[in-house]
Amino acid sequence: MLGSSRVIATNIDESLPFYLLDDYRKELVAEIKRIEKIGDKLALVLDDTIFYPGGGHQPHDTGRVIINGREFLINKVEKRENTILHYLNEFTDTTKLPVGSKVKLMIDWERRYRIMKLHTAEHIFMECIRKEGYDLENGQWGPDKGLIVFNEEIPPETLFKCEAGTNKIIRKDLSVYRVINRNYITIKIDEYSERPCGGTHVSRTGEIGFFKIISILKRGKAVYFNVGNEAIDSIIKDYNDLLSIAINTLNLRQEIDLRKVNKMILDTVKDFSGIRNQNEKLSRMLIKIIIQLPYREVKIGEHVFKAHYLDLTDLEVQPKHLKRIGQLISSGEKEEFVIFKLSEESVALIFKRSKKLFKKLRKELRRITKNESTKVQVSSIEGGLVIKSMNQNIDSIIKLIQTS
Ligand SMILES: [Zn+2]
Numbered sequence: 001m002l003g004s005s006r007v008i009a010t011n012i013d014e015s016l017p018f019y020l021l022d023d024y025r026k027e028l029v030a031e032i033k034r035i036e037k038i039g040d041k042l043a044l045v046l047d048d049t050i051f052y053p054g055g056g057h058q059p060h061d062t063g064r065v066i067i068n069g070r071e072f073l074i075n076k077v078e079k080r081e082n083t084i085l086h087y088l089n090e091f092t093d094t095t096k097l098p099v100g101s102k103v104k105l106m107i108d109w110e111r112r113y114r115i116m117k118l119h120t121a122e123h124i125f126m127e128c129i130r131k132e133g134y135d136l137e138n139g140q141w142g143p144d145k146g147l148i149v150f151n152e153e154i155p156p157e158t159l160f161k162c163e164a165g166t167n168k169i170i171r172k173d174l175s176v177y178r179v180i181n182r183n184y185i186t187i188k189i190d191e192y193s194e195r196p197c198g199g200t201h202v203s204r205t206g207e208i209g210f211f212k213i214i215s216i217l218k219r220g221k222a223v224y225f226n227v228g229n230e231a232i233d234s235i236i237k238d239y240n241d242l243l244s245i246a247i248n249t250l251n252l253r254q255e256i257d258l259r260k261v262n263k264m265i266l267d268t269v270k271d272f273s274g275i276r277n278q279n280e281k282l283s284r285m286l287i288k289i290i291i292q293l294p295y296r297e298v299k300i301g302e303h304v305f306k307a308h309y310l311d312l313t314d315l316e317v318q319p320k321h322l323k324r325i326g327q328l329i330s331s332g333e334k335e336e337f338v339i340f341k342l343s344e345e346s347v348a349l350i351f352k353r354s355k356k357l358f359k360k361l362r363k364e365l366r367r368i369t370k371n372e373s374t375k376v377q378v379s380s381i382e383g384g385l386v387i388k389s390m391n392q393n394i395d396s397i398i399k400l401i402q403t404s
Contacts, residue, residue, distance in 0.1 A: 117207060
């Protein structure tokens with residue numbers, strides 16, 4: 001074992017770069033072997049390095065180098081025919097970089113450590129995926145998040161099964177070894193996995209902390225993932241975004257039970273996953289949501305009506321989408337009165353045409369249209385009416401009475 005990495009080496013080749021002997025080394029003093037001029041850039045060739053030059057889907061390192069007391073940024077490192085080139089961010093007089101002089105290398109450790117965690121997480125996750133019969137086609141571990149492209153589309157259940165499996169291995173805090181035999185290098189995660197790999201990794205799976213698929217692309221052909229606190233933070237953010245959309249859409253400001261909202265969303269998605277027609281799906285979802293909502297007091301003209309009120313402004317619902325709801329409500333047995341806020345300028349009123357309600361509503365709508373200051377347009381839709389304000393916010397005409 002060297003440094004904090006666990007390296008098992010036999011027949012070690014002296015030309016092995018230092019990052020393969022100690023992934024945790026942040027600084028190294030090296031010697032300039034030569035300077036190469038590539039385009040308008042200067043690149044250092046050193047006798048040894050802690051900078052990973054990129055390759056095997058792992059990004060190259062970045063960092064700094066101090067040469068004769070002067071500091072240069074290294075934003076690019078690459079390997080060309082077994083030579084590792086460290087590009088300097090600025091051009092300088094090459095006579096000030098004599099061959100044989102000592103330089104101090106410093107890698108951008110935070111960035112590199114993150115890549116090590118992402119890379120090791122990929123080994124653990126892909127081991128599970130391979131056991132499920134799929135393989136890796138492409139990817140990129142870092143610098144901010146990981147991307148894995150599979151050889152074919154993978155169903156979400158399998159992806160989430162392997163996500164859970166990956167977190168199990170992380171929690172077991174297994175040792176990670178680099179096994180070197182001359183130029184053949186494998187990464188061995190205890191008894192769980194062993195793969196040929198020349199990249200950098202953490203030495204214990206527990207260092208990864210946590211693994212999460214953050215998005216599934218192209219019907220399961222690829223995933224983005226993240227690790228550690230960044231993964232947890234992104235879950236919290238996504239979860240809260242989803243909840244606030246649900247809370248606002250469902251008008252649940254007065255009674256927020258997160259589990260209830262969550263269950264409502266899950267149930268709704270499950271119930272309608274088999275319906276192909278988007279319009280039908282939307283209608284049935286809305287109906288399902290409506291029946292769970294309490295009646296609210298809504299002032300139209302001078303009269304206060306009791307109705308279900310649902311704010312759909314975020315969903316870009318158009319009156320034509322409400323046709324099916326109109327049919328369902330107008331043919332239903334109960335006297336339902338539903339108000340959908342469609343935008344800041346318009347609402348749809350959908351109701352069972354009871355004579356009493358219709359008469360009252362017509363009277364109030366006449367009152368509104370006669371009023372000089374309110375310019376509104378009333379049009380019929382299946383099972384109801386759409387009221388569009390031409391000159392002011394619809395909330396000032398159709399008022400939801402806030403009850404505390
Ligand atoms: Zn690897």
